[in-house]
Amino acid sequence: MALPVNATRGQHVWYWCLRVICAFGFLFLVGPIVVIVPISFSSGSFLSYPLPGLSLRWYETVVEPFPWMFALENSLIVAVATTLIATTLGTLAAYGLTRAHFPGKPLIFGLLISPLAVPVVISALGLYFFFARVGLVQTHAGLIIAHVVLAVPFVVITVSATLKGFDWNLVRAAESLGAPPLSAFFQVTLPLIAPGVLAGAVFAFVTSLDEVIVALFVSGPAQITLPRQLFTGLRDQLDPSIVAIATILILFSLALLAVVELLQWRNARHRSRGDT
Amino acid sequence: MTAPAGSNLEVKLRRAQRRRSFTSFLLVAPLLLFILVVFAGPILSLLYFSIDDPKLAEVMPRTAKIVTAWDGAELPGEDAYAAVVEEIRTGYANRTVAAAAMRLNYEISGFRSMVMRTGRKIRRITGPPYRDALIGLDERWGDITYWRAIKASAGPYTTRYLLAAVDLERRWDGSVAKAPPERTIYVEYLQRTFWISFWVLACCILIGYPMAYLIATSGRRTSRILLALVLLPFWTSLLVRTAAWVVLLQNKGIVNDFLLLAGIVDEPLTLIFNRTGVYIAMVHILLPFLVLPLYAVMRNVPPDQLRAAASLGARPVAAFLSVYLPQTLPGLGAGCILVFILSLGFYITPALIGGASDQMLSYLIAEFATRTGNWGMASAIAILLLLSVAALYPVYRGLVRGGTGFRFG
Numbered sequence: 001m002a003l004p005v006n007a008t009r010g011q012h013v014w015y016w017c018l019r020v021i022c023a024f025g026f027l028f029l030v031g032p033i034v035v036i037v038p039i040s041f042s043s044g045s046f047l048s049y050p051l052p053g054l055s056l057r058w059y060e061t062v063v064e065p066f067p068w069m070f071a072l073e074n075s076l077i078v079a080v081a082t083t084l085i086a087t088t089l090g091t092l093a094a095y096g097l098t099r100a101h102f103p104g105k106p107l108i109f110g111l112l113i114s115p116l117a118v119p120v121v122i123s124a125l126g127l128y129f130f131f132a133r134v135g136l137v138q139t140h141a142g143l144i145i146a147h148v149v150l151a152v153p154f155v156v157i158t159v160s161a162t163l164k165g166f167d168w169n170l171v172r173a174a175e176s177l178g179a180p181p182l183s184a185f186f187q188v189t190l191p192l193i194a195p196g197v198l199a200g201a202v203f204a205f206v207t208s209l210d211e212v213i214v215a216l217f218v219s220g221p222a223q224i225t226l227p228r229q230l231f232t233g234l235r236d237q238l239d240p241s242i243v244a245i246a247t248i249l250i251l252f253s254l255a256l257l258a259v260v261e262l263l264q265w266r267n268a269r270h271r272s273r274g275d276t
Numbered sequence: 277m278t279a280p281a282g283s284n285l286e287v288k289l290r291r292a293q294r295r296r297s298f299t300s301f302l303l304v305a306p307l308l309l310f311i312l313v314v315f316a317g318p319i320l321s322l323l324y325f326s327i328d329d330p331k332l333a334e335v336m337p338r339t340a341k342i343v344t345a346w347d348g349a350e351l352p353g354e355d356a357y358a359a360v361v362e363e364i365r366t367g368y369a370n371r372t373v374a375a376a377a378m379r380l381n382y383e384i385s386g387f388r389s390m391v392m393r394t395g396r397k398i399r400r401i402t403g404p405p406y407r408d409a410l411i412g413l414d415e416r417w418g419d420i421t422y423w424r425a426i427k428a429s430a431g432p433y434t435t436r437y438l439l440a441a442v443d444l445e446r447r448w449d450g451s452v453a454k455a456p457p458e459r460t461i462y463v464e465y466l467q468r469t470f471w472i473s474f475w476v477l478a479c480c481i482l483i484g485y486p487m488a489y490l491i492a493t494s495g496r497r498t499s500r501i502l503l504a505l506v507l508l509p510f511w512t513s514l515l516v517r518t519a520a521w522v523v524l525l526q527n528k529g530i531v532n533d534f535l536l537l538a539g540i541v542d543e544p545l546t547l548i549f550n551r552t553g554v555y556i557a558m559v560h561i562l563l564p565f566l567v568l569p570l571y572a573v574m575r576n577v578p579p580d581q582l583r584a585a586a587s588l589g590a591r592p593v594a595a596f597l598s599v600y601l602p603q604t605l606p607g608l609g610a611g612c613i614l615v616f617i618l619s620l621g622f623y624i625t626p627a628l629i630g631g632a633s634d635q636m637l638s639y640l641i642a643e644f645a646t647r648t649g650n651w652g653m654a655s656a657i658a659i660l661l662l663l664s665v666a667a668l669y670p671v672y673r674g675l676v677r678g679g680t681g682f683r684f685g
Contacts, residue, residue: 010592011592014592018486018489018490021482021483021486021487022486022487022490024483025483025484025486025487025563026487026502026505026506028483028559028560028563029505029506029508029509029560029563029564030505030508030509032517032520032521032524032560033508033509033512033516033517033520035520035524035530036519036520036523036524039523046528047523047526047529048526048528048529048530048533049530049533089306089307089310090307092303092304092306092307093303093304093306093307093308095303096300096301096302096303096304096305097300097304099296099300099303100293100296100297100299100300101297102297102298102300102301108304108308111308111311111312111316112304112307112308112311114311114315114316115311115315117617117665117669118319118662118665119617119620119621119638119661119662119665120621120623121621121623121638121641121642121658121661122319122322122621122641122658122661122662123315123319124642125322125641125645125654125655125658126315126318126319126321126322126658127314127315127318128645128646129318129321129322129325129651129655130314130317130318130321145314146314148310148314149310149311149314149315152307152310152311156307181299206511209513210513210514210515212514212515212624213623213624213638213642216642216646217642217645217646227513227515230515230516230519231515231624231628234515234518234519234522234628235627235628238522238523242519243519243523246513246516246519246520249512249513249516250512250516253508253511253512253513253516254508254511256511257504257507257508257511260511261504261507
């Protein structure tokens with residue numbers, strides 16, 4: 001976007017207004033995330049500038065077993081289990097939904113992704129009442145099941161999107177050459193839709209790792225996750241160890257952003273090559 | 277081709293197709309079953325919990341039966357008093373009466389302690405007439421409003437939670453009226469939820485539209501970098517972003533330091549635990565949800581069209597309004613509804629950054645469910661929130677179908 005050479009005065013004003021708003025917008029989006037990173041290396045306990053000195057003392061607090069490492073361990077257990085279950089169930093369902101026609105398909109698809117459309121607090125309430133009756137409140141299994149519900153729509157959506165560009169003749173070719181359906185799936189389909197499955201898995205992992213509302217409803221002291229510990233810390237006692245954890249999580253999101261960008265780039269390249 | 281062979285092939289083909297449909301459905305079945313049992317069922321059960329009212333009838337079945345038959349016009353007869361005495365006696369002995377007392381307290385505050393006190397002294401009542409004896413223990417047992425409260429709690433179903441969620445109540449004679457002022461807080465929460473969502477959306481449009489425009493019209497390289505600047509917060513944990521705002525907005529925080537240093541203000545502004553902080557943090561969290569779909573649509577609007585309009589003599593504002601804006605409306609609409617729906621359900625950010633008067637419907641749901649254990653009220657408010665969201669959803673679907681779907685990235 002550039003201003004034409006013969007721009008009027010009014011156009012100049014608009015042009016600079018736009019620039020100023022955009023500059024403010026991008027600063028507003030990224031500024032807070034960038035600005036808190038150096039505070040985590042402060043040697044003092046005030047969450048402000050100028051820093052009295054640099055140290056790693058808050059990272060030392062973070063690596064202590066309680067509360068952060070305990071919460072991290074819980075978060076990882078739950079997120080890994082959620083990812084495995086959600087990716088498996090979601091990929092199977094997406095594959096089934098695109099493979100053939102059967103009655104009620106749009107309805108089923110809508111139902112499978114409906115957890116995305118319902119405010120999380122309502123899902124949390126429903127899950128809490130359900131778990132209370134079947135004895136899953138304050139268990140790891142309960143938290144994992146709850147997170148699968150919230151994560152699985154992302155897998156269904158990404159895998160379905162990938163399968164849209166999938167050439168079913170490849171499966172037919174494999175089957176006509178004598179491959180049983182299962183090996184055709186694992187040797188032909190899965191490698192080709194792997195970027196979509198991986199993207200779905202990343203989404204599922206992040207959903208679980210970032211989820212706090214359901215955790216507040218259904219988990220107990222033994223299942224405290226990282227976001228829940230962050231929530232408690234922010235509410236009760238704010239100290240720079242929270243900022244240290246936040247910094248680690250920001251680096252983690254940067255890495256994930258890179259992974260997803262890479263996957264989508266590869267996927268796009270794959271598809272465009274398939275089209276030609 | 278002979279007819280029998282053809283139909284044979286057709287039958288075989290149809291059978292194969294049917295088998296294929298069936299095996300495909302089998303692949304979907306595990307997840308479908310899972311979602312039905314763990315998600316759809318429990319959400320539907322909220323409807324049931326919002327009218328379910330079993331507590332009093334469980335603990336005091338005879339009383340419940342008698343007051344249900346009672347017309348509520350005058351004090352009930354001796355049999356009702358006898359039932360109350362007997363059932364409070366047994367309920368107090370085996371400690372079940374507290375649940376019923378809690379339920380009665382929803383009707384009249386103070387009823388709980390009244391029942392518990394009666395339970396403590398119930399030993400003093402040794403025989404009939406129970407009416408005089410009970411009024412002797414606590415004269416409120418002679419007040420008809422308390423008996424009407426028992427009638428209203430007798431179950432097994434009630435409309436009180438659903439009515440209360442919109443600040444109404446059912447009178448003893450069956451009429452529906454506005455609830456007393458101390459209980460009319462829920463409509464205010466609903467209005468506030470919509471009000472906050474509206475302003476958050478307005479701010480998002482004001483900042484997000486120019487941003488999406490800039491990303492869409494910049495060169496390839498710049499646009500990738502700018503897009504990454506939107507995606508980074510999008511991928512960052514909601515709690516991390518909320519934490520950042522808690523740190524930044526404190527009285528001695530970075531924003532205030534900067535404002536003081538720059539001489540914009542003389543003393544620190546209060547930016548946290550109030551509405552300002554909630555707006556700032558919510559706009560920050562929701563802005564990418566507006567920018568991304570908008571960008572996806574704007575990317576496909578040819579920039580030459582604005583120049584063409586200008587060359588045909590349209591003034592820039594007119595060209596924008598009549599050429600550019602209409603083509604971006606599907607993306608704008610989808611982004612707006614997405615932001616609005618998401619913000620209606622916000623809980624964490626207002627809870628951490630807002631004050632007592634900045635909490636939204638979700639906060640009430642969490643309070644009733646986890647702190648006071650009032651499942652009926654929690655369910656009723658959840659239904660109110662769900663209806664608000666559901667009303668907007670068809671609009672979103674229509675807009676997304678009309679425009680191009682958006683992909684992240």
